Amino acid sequence: MSTVKRVDPRRPYRLSPSGLRRIVLGEKAENGQPIGAFARTNEKSRPLRTQEPAKRWHMAIAHSNRGRLDDHARDAIAAAAILATPGTGVVAVILGEVHEDLAALGADKVIVLPDLDAAKFQPHREEAVISALLNAYQPVHVFMPDNMSGDGDLGRRLIAKHESPHAATNVVELTPRHAAIRWSGGSALADAPLPRFVLLAPGGVDTELPFVGAGEEVPPPQVPDVREVFRDLGLEQTGTSELALEEADIIVAAGNGVRNVETIGALAAVLGAAVGASRVAVDEGKFPRNKQIGASGKTVSATTYFAIGISGAVQHLQGIKSCRHVIAINRDPGAAIVKRADLTVIGDAEELMQALMTRISQARNQAEVSGAEG
Numbered sequence: 059m060s061t062v063k064r065v066d067p068r069r070p071y072r073l074s075p076s077g078l079r080r081i082v083l084g085e086k087a088e089n090g091q092p093i094g095a096f097a098r099t100n101e102k103s104r105p106l107r108t109q110e111p112a113k114r115w116h117m118a119i120a121h122s123n124r125g126r127l128d129d130h131a132r133d134a135i136a137a138a139a140i141l142a143t144p145g146t147g148v149v150a151v152i153l154g155e156v157h158e159d160l161a162a163l164g165a166d167k168v169i170v171l172p173d174l175d176a177a178k179f180q181p182h183r184e185e186a187v188i189s190a191l192l193n194a195y196q197p198v199h200v201f202m203p204d205n206m207s208g209d210g211d212l213g214r215r216l217i218a219k220h221e222s223p224h225a226a227t228n229v230v231e232l233t234p235r236h237a238a239i240r241w242s243g244g245s246a247l248a249d250a251p252l253p254r255f256v257l258l259a260p261g262g263v264d265t266e267l268p269f270v271g272a273g274e275e276v277p278p279p280q281v282p283d284v285r286e287v288f289r290d291l292g293l294e295q296t297g298t299s300e301l302a303l304e305e306a307d308i309i310v311a312a313g314n315g316v317r318n319v320e321t322i323g324a325l326a327a328v329l330g331a332a333v334g335a336s337r338v339a340v341d342e343g344k345f346p347r348n349k350q351i352g353a354s355g356k357t358v359s360a361t362t363y364f365a366i367g368i369s370g371a372v373q374h375l376q377g378i379k380s381c382r383h384v385i386a387i388n389r390d391p392g393a394a395i396v397k398r399a400d401l402t403v404i405g406d407a408e409e410l411m412q413a414l415m416t417r418i419s420q421a422r423n424q425a426e427v428s429g430a431e432g
């Protein structure tokens with residue numbers, strides 16, 4: 059086997075606290091652990107990014123999803139912090155509730171707007187509140203995830219409203235001096251001086267920071283009573299089987315260790331998850347080819363990925379490297395997936411899936427009873 063490190067020449071560099079870094083397969087961090095999903099920083103020992111009072115601001119804006127920030131939103135906050143000079147404060151503005159420690163992502167001030175949840179379509183109210191915050195803080199740079207779930211749309215509205223020619227969308231690479239986007243069908247990068255509004259493509263920022271922000275919670279401004287010209291018809295739920303794997307937040311994936319395909323479908327329905335599979339499970343005809351995850355299948359970036367009866371072959375791991383939490387169920391404590399997983403339950407897949415569904419339904423019943431009593 060060749061010992062030469064593999065580098066994708068078209069892959070942009072990733073913004074990290076120590077500057078731009080190209081991801082090299084097989085690279086190890088200083089602590090000897092693989093760089094990326096396995097790297098962890100000791101939370102308690104991290105110093106404050108800066109002691110200097112803020113003379114200017116970077117602002118990161120993102121919607122939360124059921125109280126959580128996805129990796130893309132985390133990228134935007136971390137980018138604002140990494141690119142901040144000592145006299146620059148970082149204010150994170152979250153639309154929707156959030157139950158995460160944003161100081162860990164470098165936020166010095168945190169403004170949460172629970173009424174502006176992504177589940178409700180209220181673009182003009184969002185625009186009005188954020189515009190008020192932009193006027194109050196006058197941030198030099200604004201960082202947002204460029205996504206289809208609200209932030210990309212809001213970012214473009216803000217750019218138009220503030221008549222800012224200094225904006226870049228789908229930014230794949232950035233430094234304190236420049237932002238780059240893909241050009242010429244993705245085969246080349248084009249760059250420009252770092253603009254005021256930066257809408258980031260996913261995955262361009264290392265969110266494992268060696269510092270923390272002050273994390274001061276700031277009371278949210280009053281949401282103005284702006285009349286929406288749109289009528290919100292609400293969200294239409296699609297069946298889990300229709301959920302595209304690339305867009306799914308939760309995935310239940312089955313491998314060769316799963317005997318009963320129906321149980322996987324039932325567990326996915328209970329969790330509101332999409333169903334995926336390893337290549338062996340697909341080759342055996344248990345799942346259609348479009349469910350295959352891995353090097354020769356789909357690349358997914360779920361917040362939670364259940365790997366059930368999957369050994370964790372390198373080709374499979376390649377497809378799940380952007381997943382945030384991996385939960386494995388496997389009979390073999392020595393399986394490769396155990397090293398990648400954040401949590402592994404050792405035991406029989408069928409028994410554990412049934413037990414999990416029972417516990418979920420008990421917990422939901424209990425929550426309903428306490429809700430009715432309260």
Ligand SMILES: Cc1cc2nc3c(=O)[nH]c(=O)nc-3n(C[C@H](O)[C@H](O)[C@H](O)COP(=O)(O)OP(=O)(O)OC[C@H]3O[C@@H](n4cnc5c(N)ncnc54)[C@H](O)[C@@H]3O)c2cc1C
Nearest residue numbers: 313314315336337352353354355367368369371374389407
């Ligand atoms: C060029 C190439 C491309 C490939 N592309 C892909 C790809 O895109 N995606 C992909 O997935 N693979 C891919 N593969 C195949 C890959 O190498 C593995 O063979 C495959 O991922 C293994 O699938 P598996 O983990 O489901 O099966 P196995 O390797 O058979 O593992 C089954 C696992 O289930 C566990 N198990 C067994 N019974 C139970 C039970 N009752 N309860 C709990 N656990 C149990 C076992 O301990 C084991 O860990 C590719 C291979 C090549 C050569």
